[in-house]
Amino acid sequence: MSKVCEITGKHVITGNNVSHSRIHTKRTFAPNLQTKKFYIPEEGMWITLKVSAKGMRIINKKGIVAALQDAAAQGHLQF
Numbered sequence: 001m002s003k004v005c006e007i008t009g010k011h012v013i014t015g016n017n018v019s020h021s022r023i024h025t026k027r028t029f030a031p032n033l034q035t036k037k038f039y040i041p042e043e044g045m046w047i048t049l050k051v052s053a054k055g056m057r058i059i060n061k062k063g064i065v066a067a068l069q070d071a072a073a074q075g076h077l078q079f
Contacts, residue, residue: 003030007055007067009076038064 004011010031016024032053037046042065051059059067071077 005052005055006049007071010052
């Protein structure tokens with residue numbers, strides 16, 4: 001699954017397009033994913049993550065190390 005946020009676990013969900021005449025056709029709702037590089041100062045290295053906009057806010061709030069630990073504990077991040 002390539003369209004998954006590595007911090008929050010957000011992924012593609014399905015729903016319906018509803019026309020004016022109320023005809024329902026299937027569609028997908030994709031998360032707002034960005035590929036970003038983050039610097040880990042403790043290890044002195046850069047990592048590349050595919051994160052959603054909310055994931056970037058979490059990283060800005062908690063810090064990259066704490067966000068990675070929480071994502072690994074919840075099973076969103078795979079090493």
